[in-house]
Structure formats: C-alpha cells, structure tokens
Amino acid sequence: MSSNRIEMIGICSEEEKPLLLDELLSIGATDVIPSYKAVYFSLPSYTLFYKIHFKIKTASKFLLILKRSRLQSPTESEITSLVSSIQWKNIFDPNRTFTVEGVPADRNQKGLSSNQISKAVRLAMQAKFLSSYGTAPKVDLKNPNLKFVAYLSSNNFILSVDTCGISLHKRGYRTGHHPCPIKETLASSILKILGYDGSTVLFDPFMGSGTFLIEAGCIAQHHYPLLERKESEFGFSYLNLFNQELFKKVKKQLKEEAQNQPSLIYGSDICSRYVKEAKENLAKSHLYLKNIHVKTDDFFSTQKPAPTGLMVSNLPYGERLSHDQSIDASFYKRVGDKLKKDFENWTIALLVAQDTPYKMIGLKPSSKYNFINGGIKVKLLIFEMYQGSKKTSKNKAS
Ligand SMILES: C[S@@+](CC[C@H](N)C(=O)[O-])C[C@H]1O[C@@H](n2cnc3c(N)ncnc32)[C@H](O)[C@@H]1O
Structure with missing residues (x-):
C-alpha cells in the first residue's frame, strides 16, 4: 500500500x-x-x-x-x-x-x-x-x-x-420475510439507469417488501442508509489506519446532505402481509415518510397515482411465490393491456424473468438490460407509454 x-x-x-x-x-x-x-x-x-x-x-x-x-x-x-x-x-x-x-x-x-x-x-x-x-x-x-x-x-x-465487513447491499432496513426481494444494489442500479432523481412520481404496484420505494427514497432524499450502520460492522474499523474522528466528520457531513424532499413515491402489493413488511422496512429506513404511500391493491384494478410518472416493478416470478396467481402468458398479456389502457404518459420499467412468456406484454421496449437477480436471469424492459409513440407490436422484445 x-x-x-x-x-x-x-x-x-x-x-x-x-x-x-x-x-x-x-x-x-x-x-x-x-x-x-x-x-x-x-x-x-x-x-x-x-x-x-x-x-x-x-x-x-x-x-x-x-x-x-x-x-x-x-x-x-x-x-x-x-x-x-x-x-x-x-x-x-x-x-x-x-x-x-x-x-x-x-x-x-x-x-x-x-x-x-x-x-x-x-x-x-x-x-x-x-x-x-x-x-x-x-x-x-x-x-x-x-x-x-x-x-x-x-x-x-x-x-x-x-473494508466493508458486511456486504454493502445489506443496507440495514430489511426485516426479511419476503421470499424474493430484489437485491438492494440491483434496485439502486435500475433507478440509476432510469435516471431517477426524485423529480418524477414513482410507483411500484408489485412492491413486495418495498425495496424500489426505499432505494428511490434514498436517492430523492439524499439519504445514505449505511450511515446508520454501526462503526464496528465496517471492516476498516479494525485496521490501524482507521481514523475515528475523520470517519465521524464524514458521517456528519453526509447526514447534513439529507433533504426532506417532496418527491412522491407510491407502492402497492396484492398481498397484505407484504404491505405490512414494506411498512416495517420503511419505518426502519430513516427516510422522511410523509410522501411515501403504500397500500394493498391488485395491479389489475389499480388507479395511476398521477397523470405522468415512472413505474418500476419486479414482476412476480411465480415459481418463488406460492400464493401468486399463475404467472403464464395470460398474466403478461393482462399486464400489457392494463398498461396500454391506464398508464398513458408514464415510463414503465419492468424486471421480468428471462425464461417467461414476457413478450406477451405486447409492447415494444425502448431499451432492455440483462441482469441476474437471486440467481435468476432477468431482463429490465423499459416502455415509454407516450401518446403517439405507443407501439403495440406483439413479440418484438427479444
Ligand atoms: C418479485 S416480487 C417483488 C419483490 C419486490 N421488488 C421486493 O423487493 O420485495 C412480486 C410481488 O408481486 C406481488 N403481486 C403478484 N400479483 C400481484 C397483483 N396482481 N397485483 C399486485 N401485486 C401482485 C406479489 O405479492 C409479490 O410481492
């Protein structure tokens, strides 16, 4: 060194x-x-x-x-x-x-x-x-x-x-019952790809334990969840180079960056157990919660929370969620139909498992990204649902 x-x-x-x-x-x-x-x-x-x-x-x-x-x-x-x-x-x-x-x-x-x-x-x-x-x-x-x-x-x-000790994706807000939460680092990467900065309304209608909502809240409010991690949980605290005074000064500076932003964030899930878990996670996140709203709701009957905004969701994988409705071709078709009918003027970002009939959504993505989530190969599909640019050509996503 x-x-x-x-x-x-x-x-x-x-x-x-x-x-x-x-x-x-x-x-x-x-x-x-x-x-x-x-x-x-x-x-x-x-x-x-x-x-x-x-x-x-x-x-x-x-x-x-x-x-x-x-x-x-x-x-x-x-x-x-x-x-x-x-x-x-x-x-x-x-x-x-x-x-x-x-x-x-x-x-x-x-x-x-x-x-x-x-x-x-x-x-x-x-x-x-x-x-x-x-x-x-x-x-x-x-x-x-x-x-x-x-x-x-x-x-x-x-x-x-x-130097981290505990992996950095363990932000400290997760209570941990949901069977397939998205990894915190991946949720944050996706929000970065989408250019989310808190200035648009964000909605996750398949929120599960609320990871997207919390990572979005952290971006919007300039909040760094690991500021709440104990000093002794960082590997660097056991090295002779550790300077506790400087470490505390940096933490203080970063805490001062936090803003109680009025960014609107919405989330819902069909399963009330997961809504309860998302609420618990939000309560542990140290975020300002006044503008973060969660409720139990079925996506297929939900109302968009604002005329325009960003939807970001990790669609159910079916095989990992026993209570799910069957996640077959008709599920993806219904998702696509709902988006076309009720989410005009929204940007939609959906994370889907690669080996599912997701093409039945029937919309042409403006961009696609490959990731691995919990060992499953997934694709992030981004659709722009703007009037005039809405394309409904089936089976185009590859
Ligand atoms: C893959 S999980 C989302 C995980 C979430 N991103 C997280 O980090 O915890 C998909 C979620 O969709 C929910 N879900 C399934 N069908 C739904 C529907 N019709 N409407 C709303 N939510 C639904 C499930 O209960 C599940 O929590």
Whole structure:
C-alpha cells in the first residue's frame, strides 16, 4: 500500500459494472480500470475512502489493496516470502481475528488451489506477527474482524482486505420475510439507469417488501442508509489506519446532505402481509415518510397515482411465490393491456424473468438490460407509454 495513494477494488456484478464505473468517476476516484466483476481504482484521500462506503450504491464490497506483485512462478514459498515482507504491525493489531480467502483466477488450470493460497498467506501472516510481537492474531471463520482476499491470476498476486465487513447491499432496513426481494444494489442500479432523481412520481404496484420505494427514497432524499450502520460492522474499523474522528466528520457531513424532499413515491402489493413488511422496512429506513404511500391493491384494478410518472416493478416470478396467481402468458398479456389502457404518459420499467412468456406484454421496449437477480436471469424492459409513440407490436422484445 503506497502512503499517498489509496488503491482499491470495487466488487459488483458484470452487468452493474458500467454503473459502478460511473459512480466512482463522479465521486472523484482516479485510475479507474474495469476488470471481471470488479473495478480497480485509486482514491486521493481518506475522506473519500469513508465517503465511498456510504455513497456508492452499486458495489457489493470494497477491498483495500495491501500488496500487489508479480510472482516468478507462483508457489506457496513465494507467497510466504511476499507476505512476510509486509509490515503487518502497521496494518492491524494481533488481538483482532481474521480469515483469508484464496482466490485463484484460473480455477480450471493447474496451479495453486484456493486452500493452498489462503493457507500460505495465513501462516506467513501469523509467523510474522509472532516474530514481531510474540503473539499472533487468531483465525475466526464465522465472524472475523477482518477478511483478507488473496487473488492469484497467472503470475499476478494481489493481497487485499475487505473494508466493508458486511456486504454493502445489506443496507440495514430489511426485516426479511419476503421470499424474493430484489437485491438492494440491483434496485439502486435500475433507478440509476432510469435516471431517477426524485423529480418524477414513482410507483411500484408489485412492491413486495418495498425495496424500489426505499432505494428511490434514498436517492430523492439524499439519504445514505449505511450511515446508520454501526462503526464496528465496517471492516476498516479494525485496521490501524482507521481514523475515528475523520470517519465521524464524514458521517456528519453526509447526514447534513439529507433533504426532506417532496418527491412522491407510491407502492402497492396484492398481498397484505407484504404491505405490512414494506411498512416495517420503511419505518426502519430513516427516510422522511410523509410522501411515501403504500397500500394493498391488485395491479389489475389499480388507479395511476398521477397523470405522468415512472413505474418500476419486479414482476412476480411465480415459481418463488406460492400464493401468486399463475404467472403464464395470460398474466403478461393482462399486464400489457392494463398498461396500454391506464398508464398513458408514464415510463414503465419492468424486471421480468428471462425464461417467461414476457413478450406477451405486447409492447415494444425502448431499451432492455440483462441482469441476474437471486440467481435468476432477468431482463429490465423499459416502455415509454407516450401518446403517439405507443407501439403495440406483439413479440418484438427479444
Ligand atoms: C418479485 S416480487 C417483488 C419483490 C419486490 N421488488 C421486493 O423487493 O420485495 C412480486 C410481488 O408481486 C406481488 N403481486 C403478484 N400479483 C400481484 C397483483 N396482481 N397485483 C399486485 N401485486 C401482485 C406479489 O405479492 C409479490 O410481492
């Protein structure tokens, strides 16, 4: 780790990588380089280091690079000598617990296995601590203070530490009963693609646990849910570089950015149990709730809440929701018919499972994006329901 440049890696899905790149560039990161399911970048200050953990919405975690090196011929002994060259006492205290995850990039090729990499790093670290302090940090596989990641791709070795601790998609507002909530980072990415900034009315008539509503509320109200996360739940709080005073100053500044925006947000769901859950999640979200309205309602008989607006919904997958009506071709046809009849002048964004008859919606999307949600391949379809531009050509979406 060089003293003046903070070198980091942001982890995300392949599909969300362009959004993460964009977020990093706009926050002031430099040397931003995309890689597989990751973005490498540098930060000029620790103020920005703390800020990214709150403000970046599309990364699932950040890793701080401690050492990167080209190995001659990757062997355990070469890893051992590299890890032993690190001044571990500058990095963390021996009374902390830790794990090391070995990540061989070329899993199918001959080379060191994940276990071999992690063991070599772990033993070298502990040996170095023992020789410097006479005591070594303990491994805790379940709940370690620090998680190190040792990545080996052919001859390139990168040792990093997870600065987030708990994954960043765990925003802290979810009470967790809904069987298939959308991942918070994906909901936020979709709102970013849609250019949502709080200036339009937003409606999710299939809201489930209310993830879109809460992520939209966070954008509209400049609220960063992880500001409520305990300091001890961030990995960086166990590193010697942790500056509690600066961390608190950054949090205070970001809290001051919050605005009680009058953005109107509406949500409904056919199932009253999920409406109750969405209300509980909203109550935990620290958002200003005066303009966020939720109710039990069937989409097929719902009224649009405003003459124009943005609908964003994750349609039921059927196979994961036992109480659902059958999610067959006729369901998608009815959705399309309802949109054509009652949602003129709205932008509609629907997340649908790829292997469903979603083309029966019968509208031509203006754009489409592929994602993975909870292991299911999904498509985001965007329809502009404006007068004159409404196209109803069946089976055009691919
Ligand atoms: C895939 S889930 C949405 C999950 C949600 N995005 C979240 O993050 O929790 C689809 C939701 O649609 C609801 N639903 C199914 N049919 C409906 C209908 N006809 N009208 C309104 N909601 C319906 C289900 O109860 C379910 O909660």
